[in-house]
Amino acid sequence: MNKEDKELLEEVVGEDPTKADSYNIRKNGKGIDRKVNPNINIAPKENNSGIDVYVKDDTLFGTVNIPVIITESGLTDVVYNDFHIGKNANIIIVAGCGISNNGHWDARHDGIHRFYLEEGAKVKYIERHCGLGVGDGKRVLNPVTEIYMKKGSYMVMDTTQIKGVDDTIRTTKAKLEEDTTLVITEKILTSNDQQAKTEFEVELKGENASTHVTSRSVATDDSYQEFISNITGNTKCYAHVECDAIIKGNGKVKAVPEIYAKNVDANLIHEAAIGKIAGEQLMKLMSLGLSEKEAEDVIINGFLK
């Protein structure tokens, strides 16, 4: 791992991944560094196609850090990472991908992450994506997240894609059993001619399952974003989906909500709002002495914080 790799890693995970209890660092399609502990095992799949992370029952306050970096132009990396979280374990997982593309060819990472939460498991999953480099080859990220939640489990998924990713299709699918809660917060900023499409499919199967999906996005310049959510309530359950987007310049955002209640006790809410920065917000900040540009930056940074 060289200095650039370390910088890219820091950009992705915001800290030194080797400080976590357990970690697996993947560079250009190969695992390059790994640490496990008695409670958390990371086992590579065949042909470098990914890892299986096993967290033992009742593991408390564990952290797993699994960043991916790509520095080769023209590389397509497909990886399958499966997380098996034991009963009543409580764990933080940090994943992310940084692509530094200085060449002419597209560099692409498709991470397929599957989470299997046993009864009473609690997971906080943080995922960050960014693209760097000066090459005209694209930085492409297509993450797929599948979440299977058993009775009484709880998961928070926090995803951020703030800069430099040219093309992305994000797919998140979840199946929730009894007394489970899934909280998803997604933040996306696109600029230039970038495109981002994000799709959520959540099935509330068990009684008292609930989900909160919050998407905050900013589309500037000529970029395009699409938000699709599809929530099905099969029984007594609760869902709240909130899609909030700011558009600037020629930015375009499309929100497609779909909520499907199959039971009289299913309570499903979808809220979507797309618009430019409110004039009053600009005026208020300008009345505090900020220029129009400074005011815009403060509003957008706060919105995506």
Added chain:
Amino acid sequence: MKKHANVFANEITCEFILMMIIKIERRFMLELKDICFERNDRKILNHINLKLDTGKFYVITGPNGSGKSTLAKIIMGIEKPDSGTILLNGEDITNKAIDERAKMGIGFAFQQPVQFKGITVYDLLKLATNKELSKKEACDILSKVGLCAIEYVDREVDRSLSGGELKRIEIATVMARKPYIAIFDEPEAGIDLWSFQNLTEVFKEIGATSQGTTLVISHQERILNVADEIILLGQGTIQKVGAKEEVFDHIFKPKKCGKEVAPCE
């Protein structure tokens, strides 16, 4: 003899300087000249002339639709007059943008507080003061508007706060700036009766301690009581400027419609 002359000359100089200081203090901070503002064929402000003295507490009052808010917005630069001039310490600011006026010392508390997703009360106060503000200082500012500060300082300025809470934070952002000219557009709107007494105290304190000019749009007698001068607006024109008694006499005296009638008729 020469020495005496010097002393005499010195005395004259001192007196001259003193006169100048008094003159500066009496200088009109803000002057509106012949301001007109028309929308949809309705004259919202019709040839408004007004001078606001430094160190004074003014309240603008008048019926709904009389042009009060528009007048306040024109001073801040949120609205542009169709004609007329705005002078701040003699400098023409009619074409200056909101942020330029803010930097020149004008502050404005909006009637409808603006909400921001992801921006905390602390962030907003830091922007308002434009300096490294400690949490303690931020809390002190919030306490002044009657908010139990520590509970609020890290909360986002969004719809999770009630209308009254947002309103107090809005007032706090203006107080934090310590502007030369502080404008409050209906500060009592949306604040419950119990908290209102507390708010009146806030304005009393501003009135007593502010070195600059305070301009409040209000209908509340308690705030009118704090005013040095009341400006009564009606149908886009200034009906009366004066102390409370004079203006109240003007408001409540029976109107003549051919014959003397009681106001409620």
